Amino acid sequence: MSTEDDLERELDMLLAKAGANVPSDLKAGVLDGYRDMKRMAAMVRQPRTAAAEPSNIFSLKGFLA
């Protein structure tokens, strides 16, 4: 099986898990986007320092008495 077939099978699995039934005529565009997104998701998964964490998006400042 080619890498391209693997990629499509992987996409099908993820879309099924999400409960999505992608119309067949729209599939090529979704697959093309998935190829890019898979590369980009890998790029953000690199070692980071302990200081790099997203707790700043949660704040109780607005509830100060």
Next chain:
Amino acid sequence: MTPTAKPSHELSVAEAGRALRAGTLRSTALTEHALARIAALDPLLHSFLLVTRQRAMADAERADRELAAGIDKGPMHGIPYGLKDIYDTAGIRTTCHSKLLIDNVPREDSVVEAKLKAGGAVLLGKLATHEFAIGGPSFDLPFPPARNPWHVDHFTGGSSSGSAAAVAAGFIRVAMGSDTGGSIRGPAFYCGIVGLKPTYGRVSRRGVFPLSYTLDHCGPLTWTVEDAALVMQVIAGHDPQDPASADVPASDYAQELGRDLAGLRIAYPRSFFAQSEGISEEVIASLDAAAQQVAQLGAAVDEITLPDFELFNSCGRVIAAAEAYAVHEQDLLTRPRDYGRYTYQRMMIGATLSAADLVQALRLRSELTTLVNREVLKMHDAMITANGLSAAPRFDEFHPDVPPKMAVQTMPFNVTGNPVLAIPTGFSASGLPLGMQIVGRAFDEATVLRIGAAYEAAAGWIHNRPELELRIAV
């Protein structure tokens, strides 16, 4: 013609404002001229989805009465403007350029619309966008895509497509847009106008349809830098009901205009864009010339390096895809055919991401934001870099089944949240606009506007306008 010998659609906000206050121009005349121009020329461009003629004339008549009575509501008083059709307008249809919201009539105004209304501005209508600020350029939506006034066979950029086209065509001098990955700056580049993405949290997003909660910015598209500063005087400020709004006092955005650039240090990350795949030689040459011009105006320009653009871009794209999918999940799963092809195809990618992907992107965002703000912009007052990598493509270059990739380098500053001014830097050999980004420190819009205004005055590109009337005549 007005007393200043310019046609009234070429008057800036400041010029029109002076004439309105001097009594040599009436808002009703300015508005009627704009409405007539839209009626004659917008069939070429499709920049407006809805023209609010009745509301516009009522706003203009009120402004004339108030100004005659000495009531001055600020720089936008009596000035026509348009809103990207993702800004809620009470009692006026707000569609997001989508079949899904084709009958949506909000009950309340977005905060930006409320501020412009309170400032006495004149609403001319709602402007085309890529569907839900992500989907275009599409021909399978309820309305056609906006077209580029410099050449109607070419793309406007997106998603604030109608906003940019309407300003470039001289229908309005101020249009509101939104920017999640470049949706103000890309269209400003392709249409040869000014676009300001303010600092994240500087302008309220309340009442603007969300695309990506932590990347969305609201800002103006204008013909001149000064006009962008004047709009900011009206729309900037803290909104306690917008969770992202920053409780930081708004500046006087016009106070630095007119100063030269002596004493400023400006970073120029040439390798960040010059080695990018697909960048045109004429874009590189235009950026080098702009950097040189900025240096001649008194700034010290230092070539610096930044991490790979793709690192910033991947970070922003992962966050945007996850957040946009979260906003649209139910409709994507149950009404796929109600979205345009490109919109659906772009948004469904969010379904493939894991929770860990999003968290890792947010961690990277923290690192990149620290680097830009604590290192690059600690040593420099601002940075100039590429916007689009080549002039506007033709619509027929896009594949009908696969959404086009946008050749702009704008996402890094949605990731970091810094203010950015997009400004023209000349024209391609084919006569299409080119431009650059001026990136500032957080909440320091005043400095990017100062640099932009000085460059704009020295470079003179502002005097070139698209020749739409000739196209109609042809």
